[in-house]
Amino acid sequence: MTEKKAWYINGYVGIIILLVLTLLGIGLTAIGALQQLWFSLVVGILILVVAAFFFSALTIIAPNEAQALTFFGQYIGSIKASGLFITVPLTNKRPISLRVRNFNSDILKVNDEQGNPVEIAAVIVFRVTDTAKALFNVDHYEEFVQIQSEAAVRHVASQYAYDTFADADAITLRGNTAEVSQKLSAELEARLQVAGVEIIETRLTHLAYATEIASAMLQRQQASAILAARKIIVEGAVAMTEDALTQLEANDKLNFDDERKMRIVNNLLVSIITDRGTQPVINTGETER
Numbered sequence: 003m004t005e006k007k008a009w010y011i012n013g014y015v016g017i018i019i020l021l022v023l024t025l026l027g028i029g030l031t032a033i034g035a036l037q038q039l040w041f042s043l044v045v046g047i048l049i050l051v052v053a054a055f056f057f058s059a060l061t062i063i064a065p066n067e068a069q070a071l072t073f074f075g076q077y078i079g080s081i082k083a084s085g086l087f088i089t090v091p092l093t094n095k096r097p098i099s100l101r102v103r104n105f106n107s108d109i110l111k112v113n114d115e116q117g118n119p120v121e122i123a124a125v126i127v128f129r130v131t132d133t134a135k136a137l138f139n140v141d142h143y144e145e146f147v148q149i150q151s152e153a154a155v156r157h158v159a160s161q162y163a164y165d166t167f168a169d170a171d172a173i174t175l176r177g178n179t180a181e182v183s184q185k186l187s188a189e190l191e192a193r194l195q196v197a198g199v200e201i202i203e204t205r206l207t208h209l210a211y212a213t214e215i216a217s218a219m220l221q222r223q224q225a226s227a228i229l230a231a232r233k234i235i236v237e238g239a240v241a242m243t244e245d246a247l248t249q250l251e252a253n254d255k256l257n258f259d260d261e262r263k264m265r266i267v268n269n270l271l272v273s274i275i276t277d278r279g280t281q282p283v284i285n286t287g288e289t290e291r
Contacts, residue, residue, distance in 0.1 A: 008079025013086030132198025
C-alpha cells in the first residue's frame, strides 16, 4: 500500500459549478413538470441528484493535515493540500495529521556491550509522510512508532559500551552521543518505513549506570582519572629531569659520577611527582670515620 493522489477540485470553483447545475436542474424539472416533457423532467432530476451528491463531497482540510479516501472499502487516494475541496462522492474520509511530533521514551534498563546494566531514554522527532502506509499498513501507527522506538533504543544501546577504559578511540554511549543518535535514527528509519513515518531527529535524553552498579562504576571512573593524571605527571617529571641533567652536564665544572646522577634523578622525581610539599635537606659533606 503506497500513497497516491486523490481526485479533487477547488471547492469554491466547485460550489459555483454545482449552483449552476442546481439552477439548471430546477429549471429543467419545472419545465418538464409544467409542460409534461418527461425527458426534461428526468434530466432535471438526474442533474439535481448529481449536484446533491457532489455537494455532500465538500471537504475542508486544515493546514498540515491530510485525508485518505476509501470508496466502498477501496483506497482511491489522499488529499494533502489544505483548503476547501470537492472530491469523489460517497467516500469515507479518514483524517491524519502531518505535523511534526515528539515521542519521549520511558527510561529503559538495558545491558550495554560489556553486560553492564544502564538506564537510557531518547526523544524521537517524527512525522507522517505516507498516509496510506500509516493508516492501512499498520494498526495504530502511533503505538507502532512507540513500540519500535523503544525496541530500537534497546538494540542500539546493547551494541556499545557505556564507557571504555582501555580503547580511547572506541565509540561509547557516554562519549559519542552524536554517533549513537545517528545510528538510532538509521535503525528507526528502517523499522518505521513500513508505517510511512519519517524520522527527523533522535537524541538521548537520559543515560546513566543502573542504581545497583552506579557506585562501583563511579569508583572505577575516579581510579581511571587518577591513573591518567599520574601518568601525565610522571611523563612530565621524566622530561624535566632529563632537561636538568642535560643542563648540569653541559657545565664543564660539574662532574657527576653515576651514583650522584642517580641521587639527583631520585630527588628530582620525588620532588616533582609527590603531591605533598618537599623539605630540602642540605648536604654539608661526607662525615669522616
